[in-house]
Amino acid sequence: MLSAGHYQILSTLSREGSKSRTELAQFLGLSKATISGLVRDLLDKDILSERELVFGVGRPSVSLAVRADAAWFIGISMQDDPMVLVLTDLHGTVHARVELPRPTDPDECINALARATEQLRQTMGEAGDKLSGIGIALPGFVSRDRHTCVACTALGWRDVNIGTAMAEKTGLPTWVENDAKALILGEELFGPLRGSPDFSMVFVSHGIGCAHIVNGKLLWGNSGGAGEISHAPVTLENSDALPCRCGNKGCLETVASLLAISNSARKIGLPTTAQELTTLATSGNPEALTILHRAGSAMGIATAQLIQMLDPSHVVVMLDTALRNGVYGHALLHEAESHILNRVGARTMIHFRDFEPDSFARGAASLAARYFIFGQDDV
Known part of the structure; x- marks a missing residue:
């Protein structure tokens, strides 16, 4: 068993990167003797692992880092069909993956995931x-204890x-989270x-998801719904408002998502993929231009609203x-940029990131x- 000092x-090291024993003692406010004992336990x-020598004042010191192979984890994404399972190390590097159909029957789905988990375990040998442990990301609401899918449309x-x-079928502790929240927790770690x-x-x-880290903690909300930007209204005129799967009209998802873009293109006989539509718009096709500009503008306004409310240092758009x-x-x-209020000090940086199939897993x-790293959920 690890102690609180070990987890510190x-x-x-996980958040700050490699450090020497002296640097750890200074950073954590502990004695060098205490740090040396704790480090010895973790090395044993x-x-x-001990890395390169660090040269400075006095004798060179050894840099310490968390070993990537100290522990392994299985991540499961149920966001789409097929489901994706990945095997990762402690640095988040994916070493193996499996895809399998996503049954809607709970028992059938859990049995399939348990079998696939064992399949990945067999690839590891000794x-x-x-x-x-196992983590599961799914498109829905999850209980605070991260065990139960409360609702998934x-x-x-x-x-x-x-x-x-x-956990019962695999013998491995298992945690569950909403897909957008799992995504940002992966980014944060x-x-x-x-x-x-x-x-x-x-x-x-196909849909739109959003999550926030505020003061170093995941913003969960009263019922786990913090970050549901997809259902923020962006179209108020009755003539333009489209029905959403949530039952309301004019939600961001009905305008700016890949599904909304594809549906708009299909109605007027245009190609439905993002690449084809972008190519048409770049060549000057007015209908493709209108669909993509309207969708991107709606997403931009929603992003500006997010920044106005939370003032994050960065917004990553995948x-x-x-x-x-x-x-x-x-x-x-x-x-x-047009809708963000000018503030004194640093502005929020918007970063685009490619949407990768294994990101949720x-x-x-x-x-x-x-x-494993913190000894508990720290966000």
């Missing part, structure tokens, strides 16, 4: 003993305790913004490369990794 060292357990689930069921106290993340796919580099991306940035794996 693990969390510091093959959780830390390292399978270091498989430490895509699957037709209500109150399905998938976390406990998977494994990505370039790790340790950043205030940032937001938006993804544009989307298709064609959208990022075309009319959609330009309209998004223009509208966001990798974020799900970070749910389990957090408990």
Whole structure:
């Protein structure tokens, strides 16, 4: 068992990067003797490794880092059909993946996931003993204890305790989270913004998702709904407002998502993929221009509203490369910049990131990794 002191060292090295024993003592406010003892334990357990020598005043010191192979995790994305399972190390690197159909029956789905988990475990050989947990990301509302899917429209689930069921079938502790929240937790732990106290993340796919880190903590909300930007109204005129799957009209998702763009293009006989539409718009096709500009502008206004309310240091927007580099991306940035109130001090930076198939599964794996690194859920 690891102590609070061990977890302090693990969390510091994970968030701050490699440090020497002296630097750890100064950073954590502990004596060098205490740090040396704790580090020795972690080295003996093959959780830390000693890296290059650090040269400075006095004798050179050894840099310490968390070993990537100290623990392994399985991340499961149920956002789309097929589901994606990945095997990651403690640095978030994906080493293996499996795809399988997404059954809507809970028992059938859980049994399929348990079998696929065992399939991934078998690929590890003797390292399978270091498989430490499972994380699941799904498109819906999840209980605060991260065990139960409270509601998921895509699957037709209500109150399905998938976390406990998977733990019983696999023997591995399992945590469940909303897909957007899992995505930002993966970014906070494994990505370039790790340790950043205030940032937001938006993804544009068939739907739209959003989540926030505020003061170093995941913004969960009263019922887990914080960040539901997809259902923010952006079209108020009755003639323009489209019905949304949530039952309302004029939601952002009905205008700016890939599904909305595809539906608009199909109605007027245009190609339905982002790449084809962007190519048409770039060549001057007025209808393609209108669809993409309208969608990107709506996303930009919603992004500006997000920034006005939360004032994050960064907003990461994950989307298709064609959208990022075309009319959609330009309209998004223009509208966001046009509607953000000028403030004294640093402005929020908007970063585009390619939408990658394994992003949600990798974020799900970070749910389990957090408990190994921090000893508890720290966000």
